[in-house]
Amino acid sequence: MSAPPRPQLDSLTAARGIAAWLVVLFHIRSGMPWLPADVLHVIHKGYLAVDFFFILSGFVIWLSAQGEFAARGLGATPAFLRRRLARIYPLYAVMLALTVGFVLLLEATGRSTAGYPWAELPLHVLMLQNWGFTPDLSWNHPAWSISTEFAAYLLFPLLVLLFSPIARAPRWVILGAMACLIGILAVGMQALGYTNLGGHIVKTGLARCIAEFAMGCLLCALWQQGVDRVSRTVAIVALLGGGFVWAGGFTNELIAFPLVTTALIYLIADHSQRGGKIARPLVYLGEISYATYLSHFMLFIWFKIALVNNAANIAPHLIALYVLLTLAASVILYHGIEKPGRRLAGRR
Template identity: 55%
Template structure:
């Protein structure tokens, strides 16, 4: 094991705030053009999350699965459930309370259909069973990742990923990304963010699997961190350069560039003087799950209570919301997420524990 990858933790935190900006952008017409262009593409941070999650889950869990085989699967799944569900359940409960308030006051409840609520409770809402994003919209990606967790043991135990050579792992990533491109292209999509209820699940499964392959690729290497980081950043420049110049579809150029960026950040974690190792950045990563899961409903409530014109939220008001979101993220992380994970972790029978704790503080 190569230690804690704090660069990846920090990058996750920064990406979470890009998603926040994406959902706020319609109310911030005063943003400078470059900032608005970045905000318009904020949904791509979720693709970065999927790749990063696959990388981190493979790094933290593949060893126990290889050592203990299928017997480690229940422990792995329980730990993943304990990691994500306490905060997920609290945010869903808050959303239910909000929807009930809308109903009791005679307001429109179109975005909160009670008939779909059981799917959200079971984290199955984005398994191709619905046609629209409903309730707490960002939770669609948690549903998709839950499916990826269920399939991850099969990837480790019943594919050659654990013993494949680097060229074969690279070929596997290329094939997976090509399949995603072809499926979405056939479905009439030109961006990764299109028709999430229909394509979000495959988007997650492919990118999560590519992240796992990328981690296996990284673990096979004995390269110079500096040289490998430079080569990886060259890949970022190549793929994202093709994308920005309109010479390559976002569907494959963005994940390819994001994979190169994650590889560069993994190598950069070996440097003692790395700005991404600054404690505030790392902490943003540690609370990023709370930020991501809470911001959407908090923004809706904030606009109802504090904003007269939802189409134009002033700079001071927007800054106030961001501060409130940060404070809420800290409270949810420290008061719900961590205690919930610890409580469920203690409930796991001691003889079932296989030592799959992650060295990287990520969801």
């Protein structure tokens, strides 16, 4: 008997696209001092979109792969990892190669190559750069999260073994396990002296990803038990209540953001499952979001070299041009590299 088809959660895809653009705005915020202070304050928190990605990734991976592990056990691991590498590595490799070409051009023209240490390049090729081997971010900075996601993929078979009994337990057990993960992450970050989730990515990024990825797995297990009026109401209360205590300064984002995000993803998934519609352009932004995420940082560097005189105050029309170029690059990379590369890598 074939497995039942997985639900098409277009709302989550659209949310991923919005999150990717929050990361873009976060990385270009220093060039937009002309924005209102309140807007800049929100954009300054754009790094939290990466935490949204981690939780959402755990949710989606559990939804797509847990059934195969339940049926085949650890024997499902090779095929799972092959699919994940086919999904992420072709575009990752192309962006890394373009960055290497850029650095070679810098060297050929006698310019500084600080931030692109050749000794660390093998770690980037193997997607190990944010596993605690380096002191700082280097090369294509946003790829640090792909490195930690790769670690989460490697751990996923063990998470399935660990979480499967919890996934079959009553909902309060799953909620308790998620609360434990939120608490462990918060206590660990505070022990290192950080009160926000973006503190020192090189030190905390790997643990941050794995903890939040695990939260997403448990969240999906909770969602798979079905959403009724009570659970939907609890999620709404958690979303609004978490946002209120965070905005009011009663707690920091270490606790509030995972709580708000898990509630939000739960409600968004419920919206899609109940047949809720989402605008097709937003879904498409989500489909090309990986290309947006991997390309925007280096593209901004190249854009500034070519067209910007004052990187601390970039004219609005140039920011608009950069946004359009990033969108165009995302479309080209998605259709020209990511999708064909995924098919080719999958066959091999």
